[in-house]
Every structure is written in C-alpha cells, then in structure tokens.
Amino acid sequence: MLTLALGSSSAGAATAMAKVSNGVLPRAPSSASSGFGFSFRGSSLQLTPAARPISSFKAAVAADIDSNEQGPPPKQEATKYYFVIANAKFMLDEEEHFKELLYERLRLYEERDKEQDFWLVIEPRFLDNFPNIAKRLKRPAVALVSTNGPWITFMKLRLDRVLADSYEAATVEEALASNPTTLDFEKPEKWVAPYPKYEYGWWETFLPKASAESKV
C-alpha cells in the first residue's frame, strides 16, 4: 500500500525529461536520492519563470574556484552531484537545525583536513534540467549540493519537505552555477524563542566561492 517510490516510473520520467544543456548529462535516477516519485494532490503550484541571464558569471566562478580550491571533481570526467532543493525561506530561514548541521560538518571537515564537498546554491542553474522539480518550487529556490550521495539521502530524511535528485557535471563551477538573486525574508510575526534567530547571511560560508563574492 505504501511504497517509498524509489526509482519509480514517475521519477524516471521526470529525469528523462530533463534536457541536455550546459553539458549536463541526463541519467537514470539513483535509487538513493530520487525521493519525488509520489503524486501531490491539491498543491498550488507557483510558476515563476525567472529571467536567467547567461553572462560572464560562469567565467568568474571558474577563475575563482580554480585559484581557491583544488576542485574535487577531476576535469573532463563527469562527477555526480546529489542535491536536495526547496524554497529559500524554508532552507535558509525556517530550518535552523539545517544551519547547525552545515556548520557541524564544516567544523568536522576542518578538523579532519577534508576538502569541502557540499555547497549551497541559490537559484541553481541545473534546475533548468529538472522542469518537474522546478515547477513545484517556490522561488527563489536553494539547493544543497554534494558529491556525497548518502549524505544527501540523510539530508532528505532530515529535512523531509525537500525534493531530491542528482545530475552529472564535468566541472564544479558548472555543477554549482547559479542565477544571481536577492534573498529577502520577512521577520517572523512573533518570535517566542528565548534566543535570537540565526543571523541573516549565515549561508554565505557555504556558497560556491565566486558567487559569494558577486553578492548573490
């Protein structure tokens, strides 16, 4: 009666519909992360086809990443990126435990001298290849992207109200390309917690380097 809808036909169809562009290869859904093969009834979809300027942005990203990071995926060879995605308010404003998890992981990577393999991408460009995901997202959307598939499966379990899938990209800058946008969260009507909210902008640490500097 209840299935976990992994690798179901609808999930397969969604990915198959993803267009090949930007060198992103279509692929079969991974059983680990395609958790969106179920139907939603009565959902009010908000389609906001945002303007996507393709500018010299990508070049800037590439230059910066090349100088600052060793780049986890070797060039020329496609690397698989896993992601969970939802609207920015959910990811960056409401789910405060999410911030704690990311900083915890960053701390661990620093302690163990491990290269960072997870990022936050605001309005990711890879979304163009996932129209079925894109149409169910409030905008702006924010993705958590990682080359560590099981970790993204875990994050899907934790966040629950997110969509998950994966894609391949030849370079990290291509994988993490985003469309600049401004984020503006309304203050909560009543804040009753005995502590202040996490500060606006906490996520900047996790943005791919160049886009953080280009003031997304």
Next chain:
Amino acid sequence: MAAEMALVKPITKFGCTSSSSPRRLACPKFSCVKMSAATSPSKPKKKATKTEIKETLLTPRFYTTDFDEMETLFNTEINKNLNQSEFEALLQEFKTDYNQTHFVRNKEFKEAADKMEGPLREIFVEFLERSCTAEFSGFLLYKELGRRLKKTNPVVAEIFSLMSRDEARHAGFLNKGLSDFNLALDLGFLTKARKYTFFKPKFIFYATYLSEKIGYWRYITIYRHLKENPEFQCYPIFKYFENWCQDENRHGDFFSALLKAQPQFLNDWKAKLWSRFFCLSVYVTMYLNDCQRTAFYEGIGLNTKEFDMHVIIETNRTTARIFPAVLDVENPEFKRKLDRMVEINEKLQAVGQTDDIALVKNLKRIPLIAALVSEILAAYLMPPVESGSVDFAEFETQLVY
C-alpha cells in the same frame, strides 16, 4: 536519549510519590546512588552508601522491548519495505562520529561546581543525575538492540551500536560532571536494580523518536539562550550542548527512518491515536517535571513555562514530519490545560508530603487523580493536526517546496 517519558505507566503509580528525604521535599526523587551527600564538598569516598531506589511517575525510565519481534521487523527477507539506502546513509552519518573529540573536560568544571551553593547546587546535581540516567537508559536499550539485530539486519544493528556509543559518551560526561560535585551514579548498580518498562517495538519507536527530538530542542534552546545571556552560564556543561544535541537529533532521524520502514505504524487510525497519545505523554511529563524544578530553569535565566512551551511547539513541528497526527499545541487552550495539570499535580505532591496514614492519603488522592485524568483526556481529545512525511502519498499536502 536526553529526555524522559513516563506517563504511560499505570496511573496507580501515583501512590509511590512519597519522599522520605526532607532534602528532596520539593521534588520527588528518582533513583540515585550516592557516594557522599550533595552538599558536602569533601573528597569522594570509595564506599558507596547505596540508598533505596525510589521510582515515581515522572522518573526517567529504563526500557525493554520484545526483541524477537524487533528481529522480525528488521528482517529484510520478510520486510521488503525496508529502505536500505536510508539506513546506509544513516550508518555513514553515525560512523562519521562528529563528536569523537568533543567531550573533553577542563578545569572550569570543578571550579564552577565549587562555586555553586545551596539550593542551586542541589538542583544542579539532580539535573545531572536525571540527565545521566536518561542517557544511560538509551545506552542500555540501543546496546541490546545492536546485539540482537546483528544477524537479521547488520546495518540497523550497527546503527544501534553506534547510537549506544553516543549515549554512553553522554552519560559518562554527565557522570563526570557529578564527580565535580563529589558524587557518582553507580551505573552498574542501576542496570541491575532499576525496574524496566516494557514497550512493544512500535511504542519504542514513537517514544524514543520523541525522546530524542525533544532532547534536541531542550539542549539547543538552553545552549542558544546561554550564548545570548552568558551571565547565566554557571556550569560549563552547557557549552557542549550545541554539538551534543546534534547527536540527539540524528538519533531521532534514525527512528524516523525506522518508522518509515514500518508503514503499518504510521498509516491507520490507530497509528494516529497512538501518535497523539505519545506526544501528549511526553509533553505532559516534561511540563510537570520541569514545573517541579523551576529553580533550575530560573537559575539559568529561563522562564520554565515559556521554555517548555517553546520546546513543545518546536518538537511538535518536527514530529509532524513523521507522525501521522500530532497535537494542536499552538492552540492556547493546550497550554491552559497543561497549567491546570501542574496545579493538580502540586496538590498531589502536597498530599504525599502530609503526615496522614497511607489510606487517608490515597483517599485524598482520588479526586485529584480523577481531575488530572480528565484534564489529560481533554487534552488528548482536542482536535489534532494531521501530519506525516511527504514520502507517503497518503498524506494530503498543500505543500509547494
């Protein structure tokens, strides 16, 4: 497990709340094995004076379950619903061991403990004892489950073992905290001497899920409050809470995955009733417990009831990601009911502390227990909030992600 849950015990347990120790009049005692008195700053003595274990309705409990049924539930041959990818992802998270080097003490602990005096010191000791017992209780249960499931589901078994590692670490850290107060819990003795509460596996899932998630919300709230108000930081253990409670939260995620793997525990009207029942048990237990210990929360600069309501509301929101129904705790009527329960519970405590003979005490308790039961029942019957994971198609959702 950082929090405890107890209301599911038979209501007759109310008869056991009498406390013989005058030092503990304000707060019914749970089991503790002392090496010396809480107020004495003398060196710990080697010979333990084992005091009698007193269990009350609100005491942190030790749990046991039907291990054979657990084995059946997690047998991948029998249960095809098991989402091994989720379990493997969790296993990776637990193996990562984020807090491997986190629980390292320093000399601040002893210095802070030495500065604490009077009622605050006593209530602190009690906080450490109760927390240590709750963590240790998690250790025992998870350890046994890890052992028993090794054959049928090695992945799930290993996760249980790694969670018992976390719980042991937490309990040990708290017990070292007690040594700052020249005390120690004899955990070996506790293991043998405490009564174990039996829960069927599905109830273990509901109860431990809530216990872990409410533990997270308690710890992170205290941590963030103290970070903002460092003048109340009277003992360094709170500085460890931020990383610590991430363990609790992850443990909760594991039970979330276990429940998803057993959809029969989530998808019918019975599951909804049980979900509400366990939510209520956990929230009421915490509220009554904490309202008996306002000195502790006020001692660290918190308003007890506001703190508890924040924790309840947040835990409830988290729980709504998996339980098929939760309570409408954001309805102001819910808090009014909790407050009335506190008043009745205070009267019950007062009866226990009179010099009346047992029969008279019990007679006096009857109308109070009836009143408490009726409040609890009324809270239980408040219109619930439908909820659940979006991974289940049955869940009507208006969500746009």
